[in-house]
Amino acid sequence: MPYAVTNPATGEVVKSYDTITDEALQAAIAKATEAHRGWSKNSTVAERAALVRRVAELHTERIDELADIIVREMGKPREQAVGEVEFSAAIYEYYADNAESLLADEEIELLAGEGSALIRRSSLGPLLGIMPWNFPYYQVARFAGPNLIIGNTILLKHAEQCPESAAAIERIFLDAGFPEGAYVNIYASHAQIETVIADPRVQGVSLTGSERAGAKVAEIAGRYLKKVVLELGGSDPFILLSTDDLDATVEAAVMARVDNNGQACNAAKRFIVADELYEPFLEKFTAAMNAVEEGDPAKDGTALGPLSSAKAADTLQEQVDRAVAQGATLHSGGTRSDNYYSATILTDVKPGSDAFHEEFFGPVAQVFKVADEDAAVELANDTPFGLGSYVFTTDREQALRVADKIEAGMVFVNVVGADGAELPFGGIKRSGSGRELGRFGADEFVNKKMIRLG
Structure with missing residues (x-):
């Protein structure tokens, strides 16, 4: 090349x-x-x-x-x-x-x-x-x-x-x-x-x-x-167990998924939400993702530019189409124009499907509902990847307990975009x-x- x-x-x-x-x-x-x-x-x-x-x-x-x-x-x-x-x-x-x-x-x-x-x-x-x-x-x-x-x-x-x-x-x-x-x-x-x-x-x-x-x-x-x-690569989990400010949590979730046009190894890609918060989170998350506007990356204020190449856009489109063919629901987004791909949400991604274990390198989020903390950790770890992870909870002891259980090189609690020159970066597994x-x-x-x- x-x-x-x-x-x-x-x-x-x-x-x-x-x-x-x-x-x-x-x-x-x-x-x-x-x-x-x-x-x-x-x-x-x-x-x-x-x-x-x-x-x-x-x-x-x-x-x-x-x-x-x-x-x-x-x-x-x-x-x-x-x-x-x-x-x-x-x-x-x-x-x-x-x-x-x-x-x-x-x-x-x-x-x-x-x-x-x-x-x-x-x-x-x-x-x-x-x-x-x-x-x-x-x-x-x-x-x-x-x-x-x-x-x-x-x-x-x-x-x-x-x-x-x-x-x-x-x-x-x-x-x-x-x-x-x-x-x-x-x-x-x-x-x-x-x-x-x-x-x-x-x-x-x-x-x-x-x-x-x-x-x-x-x-x-x-x-x-x-x-x-x-x-x-990475398919980092974003685990939401409790929050006292759902709007702020949703804002963090959107940033964690669409920053750099969704093309970051340590972006949040799988959103794992406790049962009682699933519906309100999904409603607000959908509205916020739909509000992310695509535009000219050279202009100040653009939130979502094009994917890096036609090949990247082709790959992402093929992954979404295959996920839907294998039982996932295209909840929102999923539209493409040249190399631009809209902020997208998939739900009902099935265990055993390709999408369940793949990395989506673009602004596509998968949202899952879980019963409790243990189920959230189990789902978070059910991936070949182990780069980063995000945990949102109002319970400090729970945060540390979940952080200990997550199979990843990095855990960020109640914060996204918090990488620093002094913080070690890297992962485990694949x-x-x-x-x-x-x-x-x-x-x-x-x-x-x-x-x-x-």
Whole structure:
């Protein structure tokens, strides 16, 4: 698939980019390797932190240019595009602020013998990042930020539909003062990715994407004994057990489903509602979803832009049609115009149907009624995914009890859209392995060297 900017709002191919040649790819790997041997080994944590801080500043200085790029590339509503750039800057700033503490020596208390022991963290070498189109800057920030602080160097393969943002990010790292090779953008083909992972100079790979892509990359990484971090799909439950403000809860539910045009791995996708709240919730949720207006993503105030591509719209339409054919009720929405797909609600999704275990990557919500807390947890966990989850209740003890029982990497209680640079992000089951962001994100691609002093 060629690298090209295809505006999903218009279908226009704005610009195409050549895939990297095999010779240029080898030169990129060599450049990243040399930067690690030289710059990484000879720079201090404080010096690297200062460069990452400048990356944050340049994101802020170029915010309008960067936002406009991803509106064109993948149809993100512009206000949300601006928000993504701001969040990305905050991530780089977090790692700059906390670089010294994240990489500080860690003392180990000896059980026997004299002397002392410690863990000293150091870089591994060049890493490959394979990033998706749905958050073009944020996904890169949470991978590149901590790893450049550590001293690892980055080979970044972005999604084929995000070549312009990929180039803009590389330009920022160079303009911030990073040396050639510290961060290298590669327009690589899928076949060339195996070459990169297989190369003995490359020490690890991080992928955010589909289950299929994750399985393929993990298979290759395993063959060559490379460390891998995977952030894959999700079908996150939104459990409503009690509320003292149903309108606010519904507002949160809508935001959790349609943000980024419904194209987020950790979006709420399955709404699991206690029996006594089901009818009033569904009534208000339906009205609120029907009120979400589609529009030009380049215009301020647009709530729902197009899906990222014609292929994405085709896939979502096929999933909804198949769900209805297998017994689900199209409760509201379900209309498509070109790459736009309306905010949609499915009810009566049957256990055993495809929809019951699939991820819907678009503004489609499934709503379920359950008898009690135990039934809610059972349904929430009846999924191959385990990324995030949301619990709404007025009972704190219940919230903690349910959070303990949910099989997921993240639980948010009475809040949505609360991701933070300091909060670890990642999942279990088919949602992947490893963590990004926070101190755990800075501990994935690190040599935690034990030093024992007698």
